[in-house]
Amino acid sequence: MVEVHDGPPMDGFSVPLRLHNLLLALAGRIDDSALTEARELIARAHIDEAVELTTGTLIAGRIPVSSAEQRELALVLEMSRSDATLANDLLVDETEPVNTHRFSGENAPEFGIAEALDRTLQVLPDVRSVHAVWRNTPAGSVPGALPQRVVLVELGPEGNPPAVAFRVDTALRRAGIHSVVEVSGPGVAHSEYHQAASAAASPAWVTGSTTSSSSSFRPEPVAKPPAPVTSEPVAESGSRHSMRSSSTTTAPAEPVAPVVPIVSPSPAAEPPRKARSETRAERTADLTPAEVAQLRQALAEDPEKGREIAAGKPSMHEVVELPALDLDDPSLSERDRALLRELHAELAERERAEAAKMRLNGASRSGGDQRGWTAP
């Protein structure tokens, strides 16, 4: 990992993203009002006020930060022409903080979000997914009302996290939906806070243009996109906020909420999703018989793959490797076997069609363009 001070000279463009990433790491540790206001200030190009608010909130609340975070705050203060000595008053503690927050997907945290963001999502570039979850625990030294709705937005490389955070928050407020909006771009590992939140989150809006078959909220397993220098603070070694390095992560700790295309035809018509187990059951009932059979087979061999199929992830771009048809499986009834024979043939046909389609469209698969918005 790269020491932030050893990086190339920061121009005015990268400072906002540095502070945005720092705020992501501070989510759950400072109050949601400070997070939201700081993000608005970043989007409005008032970086100095944003970093002063952030630093002041940490100091007054005696909220410990790591020395790496202290250095990063001092650097942003300096680069935004604020008083960098303010960072000297921060309480530094290298002890790894334990994520004590509790999240819940009960009671439809995503309700109304897709409608409220309809216009916003049409206009803002490269928004990949929007999830929502309730946080039942207070954040920071001056917490607000509970439960707090946390909206998790995942962006592609062309999205601008601070701008999206501000615009999404504004649209939700206008619709009377009170929330704190966490926007993650590519190449930034997710903190324990965000992992815990996304594990319980319900999808509110998901685009069909995901670039990989892994879930949007899962840390990138191997391939690290050309990350902007600005993403380094949260991936710094020894960081207290438990950011997972994308290069060291081998497997997700826990399966996350499946990404489901609930956009069309009418997101509003979707009944609220309840607990994750119910969600999966409901979704299974929505699958075609062919998909049910495929899912059953896949789950028997590879639970992770089964979840992906259930989530509809491989839909357009992925050809699912159908497990071998095991008609001798004693757990299958006669009716199941007959059905499976028929459906296996149908799926094989579909697989051939998908493969042909992919050969035609393979070059245009989204994500091929890895232009980062911070690239020079």
Add this chain to the structure above:
Amino acid sequence: MDPDIEQSTHELLLRLAGRLPDQLLWRFRDWLGEGAMGTLARTLPRSLLKHRIDLDQTEYRLLVAGLIPHGADWHQVSSTLGVDDVTENRYTFTSSAPEWVNSVDSVSVLIHATLRGRPDVGEVRQSWRHVGVVGQGTAKRVLLITALSGLPRLTGELQRVLRVLGDEEPSVEVIPPRFDLPGYHRAALADSELVCVGAVEGTRLVAA
């Protein structure tokens, strides 16, 4: 912390009610309540300048007394002293709760439970602040409290309570005795209702 310095800054933040945006004002008051004077010294003067808030001579003296000892930038502090008269209060106040407040006002009940008979606290009143015409737009609760000591901490404590109850940018005006009330507070008190009285008698905000 030097009580005079703390008192000066508290009075200054009191006088900035209705002038500095609510979301900044409650935050600065929270920082004062937590004793983060160095942070205030580095941020408050700049905020005043950025929001084009000029101070009158009394307020300027409070700023100098409160924040220069904690490292406020002298040039910034100097620039806050205005020449023209301070803008008068631009809000209107009503004593009755707006319709959206439930018939049971749980915030008021909680404040009553917390402050009734409390040492060093006098009268506790509340008013509803409106921008422009009453009935249009949203009304905001303003708490008006007299207290003899620990004013910044009491302010911070009540702000935290109100935030947990859903008021993101609480307006808590804890007024010291013998304080020359600005127009904002006089207008609020003129249309306020009594919530409760602490242990201190004889600190009435509104003439009986």
